[in-house]
Amino acid sequence: MAHSGINILFEGRNLTRLLGGLWISAKIAFIAIVLGILLGIILGMLRTLKNPLLRVILRLYLEFFRIVPTVVLLFLFYYILPQNFHINLNAEVVATLVFTLWVAAEMSDIVRSGLISVPRHQVDAGKAIGLTTPQLYRYVLLPQSIQLMIPATINLTTRVIKTTSLLLLISVMDVINVGQQIIEANNQHYQNGAFWIYGFIFILYFILCYPLSVWARHIERKEKLRNNG
Amino acid sequence: MKKGRILTGLLAAASVFALAFTTPQPTKAASNPSSVSAIKKRGTIKVAVFGDLPPYGWVNKDGKRTGYDIALAKQIGKDLNTKVKFVQVNADSRVDALKSNKVDIVLANFTVTPERKQVVAFAKPYMKVSVGVVSPKKKVITKVNQLDGKNLIVTKGTTAESYFTQKQPKVQLQKYDSKTQQFNALKNGRAVALADDNSYLYAWVKNHPNYKVGIKHLGPNQYIAPGIKKGNTSLLNWTNKEINKLNKNGFFKTDYNQNLKPYFGSDVSAKDIIITK
Numbered sequence: 001m002a003h004s005g006i007n008i009l010f011e012g013r014n015l016t017r018l019l020g021g022l023w024i025s026a027k028i029a030f031i032a033i034v035l036g037i038l039l040g041i042i043l044g045m046l047r048t049l050k051n052p053l054l055r056v057i058l059r060l061y062l063e064f065f066r067i068v069p070t071v072v073l074l075f076l077f078y079y080i081l082p083q084n085f086h087i088n089l090n091a092e093v094v095a096t097l098v099f100t101l102w103v104a105a106e107m108s109d110i111v112r113s114g115l116i117s118v119p120r121h122q123v124d125a126g127k128a129i130g131l132t133t134p135q136l137y138r139y140v141l142l143p144q145s146i147q148l149m150i151p152a153t154i155n156l157t158t159r160v161i162k163t164t165s166l167l168l169l170i171s172v173m174d175v176i177n178v179g180q181q182i183i184e185a186n187n188q189h190y191q192n193g194a195f196w197i198y199g200f201i202f203i204l205y206f207i208l209c210y211p212l213s214v215w216a217r218h219i220e221r222k223e224k225l226r227n228n229g
Numbered sequence: 230m231k232k233g234r235i236l237t238g239l240l241a242a243a244s245v246f247a248l249a250f251t252t253p254q255p256t257k258a259a260s261n262p263s264s265v266s267a268i269k270k271r272g273t274i275k276v277a278v279f280g281d282l283p284p285y286g287w288v289n290k291d292g293k294r295t296g297y298d299i300a301l302a303k304q305i306g307k308d309l310n311t312k313v314k315f316v317q318v319n320a321d322s323r324v325d326a327l328k329s330n331k332v333d334i335v336l337a338n339f340t341v342t343p344e345r346k347q348v349v350a351f352a353k354p355y356m357k358v359s360v361g362v363v364s365p366k367k368k369v370i371t372k373v374n375q376l377d378g379k380n381l382i383v384t385k386g387t388t389a390e391s392y393f394t395q396k397q398p399k400v401q402l403q404k405y406d407s408k409t410q411q412f413n414a415l416k417n418g419r420a421v422a423l424a425d426d427n428s429y430l431y432a433w434v435k436n437h438p439n440y441k442v443g444i445k446h447l448g449p450n451q452y453i454a455p456g457i458k459k460g461n462t463s464l465l466n467w468t469n470k471e472i473n474k475l476n477k478n479g480f481f482k483t484d485y486n487q488n489l490k491p492y493f494g495s496d497v498s499a500k501d502i503i504i505t506k
Contacts, residue, residue: 011290012289012290012291012292013290013291013292014290016292017292075325078329078331079322079325079326079328079329079331080325080329082329082330082331083328083329083330088262088329088330088331168319169319169322170322171316171317171318171322171326171331173317177280177317180280180281181280181281181287181288182288182290183281184280184281184282184283184287185281185283185287185288185289185290186290187283
């Protein structure tokens with residue numbers, strides 16, 4: 001017990017393994033965010049259309065992914081659905097799929113609220129000069145609402161990154177899972193190993209999320225400047 | 230109007246769920262994805278293991294899986310002539326991993342219980358555990374009746390607690406919430422002895438040489454066995470034969486010496502843990 005706990009990070013390949021775990025978490029989060037945002041923008045635009053059936057379906061989709069906890073979604077897609085439908089995807093694919101659908105659902109609401117906050121007369125003016133609906137979105141609605149969507153989107157992004165810590169429940173070898181392996185493998189020699197491992201994981205997540213948070217603040221400030229002159 | 234819409238929504242959601250959960254499960258032998266022939270054809274056997282339970286299933290500092298269960302998994306892979314793919318699970322996802330065909334077999338310190346037998350099939354056991362009692366070497370407890378009227382430390386929810394509550398009412402129990410607490414209580418001399426699963430106690434006395442597991446087995450043995458999906462008779466029969474063979478040729482003795490012995494105190498021998506017949 002003469003060892004200092006911090007050495008647990010540098011024994012054998014521990015550090016490489018933790019960073020490998022972080023890479024898995026970050027990769028899943030990144031793919032899900034990119035695909036989810038693209039899908040979410042399309043769904044969000046569809047939600048501003050006046051088709052009642054489409055609205056009900058998309059609303060149900062949003063509420064389902066917003067209300068059901070992510071843990072339950074992961075379990076449902078990984079363990080329950082294969083038992084009934086014989087679709088057997090590996091854990092990382094399931095994780096990316098669930099996160100993409102979740103991001104898309106949340107994003108659709110961000111996009112919808114952004115679009116409807118563009119003043120009505122802008123749309124009317126667009127129509128008056130003969131823009132078609134796709135053109136209206138492309139040249140009038142999206143450019144004016146995108147600034148409004150960015151802070152909420154970045155907030156969503158950091159939430160997704162943090163939520164990857166649930167992935168160990170479906171056997172993804174993410175950074176938390178690797179951390180627990182290391183803690184338990186060393187609990188004979190490093191009684192306070194948990195402190196150092198979780199501390200290190202905290203720093204890793206901080207490095208991933210903090211720049212996004214700074215960026216969000218920066219954009220918001222710029223936005224305020226632009227609006228208030 | 231609004232109410233009607235909510236109702237329609239609920240109905241739609243309910244029907245989606247109903248569809249998802251009432252679809253019949255066709256698990257005929259022909260489509261069994263975990264049969265011995267299917268595994269051989271695939272060339273890999275998927276094994277559910279623990280990644281955080283030394284010395285049974287854990288990962289060493291070089292990132293390699295190792296332990297008593299892992300050695301068995303590798304041997305099974307060798308005898309099936311397939312590669313082994315490890316899927317790390319938690320205690321509570323072992324049953325679901327089997328049911329959803331994520332794995333072919335569970336080798337994760339899986340204790341046979343009547344409740345689990347209803348949902349998974351167990352092959353022949355390869356290890357036994359039971360309640361043990363540890364006490365200071367100076368005043369070692371070797372028989373249960375030495376505990377009558379004395380204080381005994383247990384952790385809530387363990388088999389040790391239920392065994393003493395039901396079978397040894399004369400013993401006074403001191404109940405704690407965690408392993409750390411119970412061992413501290415013993416060190417501080419709050420009771421004459423402590424009861425828990427013997428495998429934990431063996432590992433603990435290794436680091437605490439002033440204590441001894443005076444009673445190694447109490448009550449009925451509990452068995453650790455490979456878990457296999459219910460209805461997968463092909464793999465179940467193969468595994469039973471395999472365990473029999475390995476019991477006879479001394480594989481588990483070697484496995485014990487390599488993986489468990491370094492963790493257990495010197496007063497434990499292979500026959501306390503492995504099954505030889």
